[in-house]
Amino acid sequence: MTWVPRRSLAETQAILCAPGQIHEYETRLIEGRLQRVYKNLWPSLRDFWLWVADQYKDLTYVVFEQQRITYSQAFERSLKVAAMFKTVYGVQKGDRVIICSRNYPDYIVAFWACHLIGAVAVLVNAWLPLEPTKHCLLGTQCKLVIVDTQRADLLEGHSSAIRKAVGTTGFLVWEHHEGKGKWDDMQLWSDALASFNGDPRQVLRDDPGLVPEDNATIIFTSGTTGLPKGVLSTHRMFLTNLFNLIASSRRAALRRGESLTAPPTPTPETQGGILISVPLFHVTGSTSMSMIATFTGMKIVFMRKWVPDEGSRLILTEKLTAAGGVPSMVSDLINSSPNGLPLASLLFGGAPAPDWLVEGSRAAFPNAAMSQAYGLTETNSVAVGFAGEDYAVRPTSAGLPAPVCDILIVKDGKVLPAGEQGEVWLRGPNVMKGYWGDPAATAAAITQDGWLRTGDVGFVDHEGFLYIRDRIKDLIIRGGENIDSVSVENAVSADDRLLEVAAVAVPDKRLGELVAVVASVKAAYQGKVKEEEVIAIARKRLPRFAVPVMIVLLDDRLARTPSGKILKGELRQLAKDEWLKRLKANKGTPAAAKL
Structure with missing residues (x-):
């Protein structure tokens, strides 16, 4: 997709944060640090x-x-x-x-x-x-x-x-x-x-x-x-997320050349609704989805647990207008709703969405405005995000920083220029006060001048869009080459017979680590997918050193946290055990793995 915005990012930011607008900000001294804060935020x-x-x-x-x-x-x-x-x-x-x-x-x-x-x-x-x-x-x-x-x-x-x-x-x-x-x-x-x-x-x-x-x-x-660890936040920190959340849609409107107008107060006939299957003890469920719904007067529909067909039914019967979560949930909605769903908003967050999923979502939900958000519990959810056409042309990006948030990319104590990968650092009035009762962990996470070390690897492009490539602990280092798991997962996910994909490292005596993948297979294709076929698809999209040496195919879903993130620790051990078993059998080259 190609697109020429009607306004530049600088022009958009100036209008978005102009005096009288909801995102107008001012600079205040808070806990010894000068910070940009939203001027019109509720006190508590x-x-x-x-x-x-x-x-x-x-x-x-x-x-x-x-x-x-x-x-x-x-x-x-x-x-x-x-x-x-x-x-x-x-x-x-x-x-x-x-x-x-x-x-x-x-x-x-x-x-x-x-x-x-x-x-x-x-x-x-x-x-x-x-x-x-x-x-x-x-x-x-x-x-x-x-x-x-x-x-x-x-x-x-x-x-x-x-x-x-x-x-x-x-x-x-x-x-x-x-x-x-x-x-x-x-x-x-x-x-x-x-x-x-x-x-x-x-x-x-x-x-x-x-x-x-x-x-x-x-x-x-x-x-x-x-x-x-208990992430302690103040009222300002928690509430800042409300305005951070709606910045993306308002930016998108401005980039299209539209004017900012106050949305009408909903009535019982016009009220929107949101499906929430994410637990409220996770920031995606509480600080983001339930709070944005409360802020805008939406109906919140809870699910006891995530069941795709039930989610689709609730969207239709309750006439819900918004849904989303981690990419796997969006993928589930696509697979369970062959005729599409009448959603107005589709929200991605919690993990990077592969580009194929964005394209599939656009086809399945043609009337839905798609948005992507990035943040952590420590940032009270959203610090970075975008929506609309900017997202459509950059589906692998996490977006732009919210108006009161800043991004640095740091490696070995040095701030890197655009395009170079390092650890993502975030700063803003939404960053936590600290870990409750743990000053040592707080000091390790937040610098004295308020920058949060996220533990994520990424880069910003020349326009300021952030791209998340991996968790530092999940980087695969093969013979000195740093391989981010997201790129591998996106390449393998091009095989549309796979439901979920996770790239992990397996040990190698000469190179230190090699790339492996654990993937779950969609029900319709179970028993029909061959490992060498998946590797061939990946080989077309990845440099030689990043091509997986092994694909472990599972019928069961990948293990996840309550917030929907894949538990890579468990999968790393599973892949290691399978790899060592192959080596012991003198089968170090890829062979079909069906556990």
């Missing part, structure tokens, strides 16, 4: 929620299976929950409230309840085993813990010790009917709310006096390479 999540509740009160807010609540109902319930937190459990401003659960409507209600009284919402990965979960609860010195039935089963027998160690005043279990119904030393959420007779409106009268630099959230990393 409490202020934002009060605005939302008034703006969209008659619209549907959250749908989950048989549950359906409006913005007004969610707001009234959040007032009662907040009053209960404060009156019954003694939660005060700055106290940490743990939510460790799968997605439910009350998850988002409890989140807002925390911010109505100035508590810090702590979102813990619900799929963690016992010891890492206890680490999160004890490390944050949680005042109150809210769990679903599976986490209640996990923590039963340990809650008393946690109470004694850190002063936790309660363990609440919601949706108890999905489990055994009763747990030692834990109270049912429904019973606690039913028995509370306090005045919910007192929460509105007792303003906690929040300011932008007060603590707001702790969201834990996945803990795939050690104990999870």
Whole structure:
């Protein structure tokens, strides 16, 4: 695709951030650092929620299976929950409230309840085993813990010790009917709310006096390479993501030559909706998808777990206008919807999308505006992104930095020019305050002047578009050649019989590492794909040194984190075991691998 924009990037930026525009910014001294910050951002999540509740009160807010609540109902319930937190459990401003659960409507209600009284919402990965979960609860010195039935089963027998160690005043279990119904030393959420007779409106009268630099959230990393770390963010850091998210679509409109206009307030007839299957304990689910939906008055539809056919059904029956997530989810929607879906927005994030997927999405969802975003838990989700034609002509890019964010590419302590690969560094008012209770890890991640070392390898082109090539730890180094796994994965993914692809290193005595690939095969082609065929396709698209020496073909899906990212550690071990088995059998050259 070729395209000539009507406005330059400089002209676009000037209009986007002009006085009076939502993205107007100013420079402020924050925690000893001068930062560009959005001038029109709400001071706190409490202020934002009060605005939302008034703006969209008659619209549907959250749908989950048989549950359906409006913005007004969610707001009234959040007032009662907040009053209960404060009156019954003694939660005060700055106290940490743990939510460790799968997605439910009350998850988002409890989140807002925390911010109505100035508590810090702590979102813990619900799929963690016992010891890492206890680490999160004890490390944050949680005042109150809210769990679903599976986490209640996990923590039963340990809650008393946690109470004694850190002063936790309660363990609440919601949706108890999905489990055994009763747990030692834990109270049912429904019973606690039913028995509370306090005045919910007192929460509105007792303003906690929040300011932008007060603590707001702790969201834990996945803990795939050690104990999870709690990413602490202020209200400004968390809320900055709202404006970062919508910058891409507004930039796209300006680049097409259009003018910026305020979107109309949605009505029940015109309300859009978004499908969210990503867990809320991940920034893609909470900070990005659910918050942009809340900001714009959309209907949020939760799924119990990701099932492509069910996702397609919900998009049609609930008349949803937006969906997306990691590339595999978008691929699933394409495969499960041969006739396409009437989406207006398709969101890519969490991992780079291969160029073939962008082309396939355009064919499957011709009316959908596509966007790509890049960020980390440590940046409160989006720091870089773009949409529209700029994305269409650069499908392998992550986009441009948000108006208040900056990018550096650094290698060996030196800032590199455009086109050269190094570690991606990010700076902006959305970058975390630090890792809760871990100053050493914070110092290792953030420089004294506020640059976050992402651990990702990439480069910027001459226009400033960022390209992510790999995680530093996932680079394959073959005889001194640095090979990024994304390029290999894109080349192998050109074989449309494959569903998921992951490039990993296998050991070699002479060259150190060699390129291998683990791939899952689409159901229709299982048993019909030959390893040498896939390698031949890759050979046409890659330099000789980057061509995989082995393709391991699986019928099962690749192992993933709850946020949808492939667990390369497990696949690396699987590939290594298969490679060493071949070497032992004197079959070091590629041969069909079917596990």
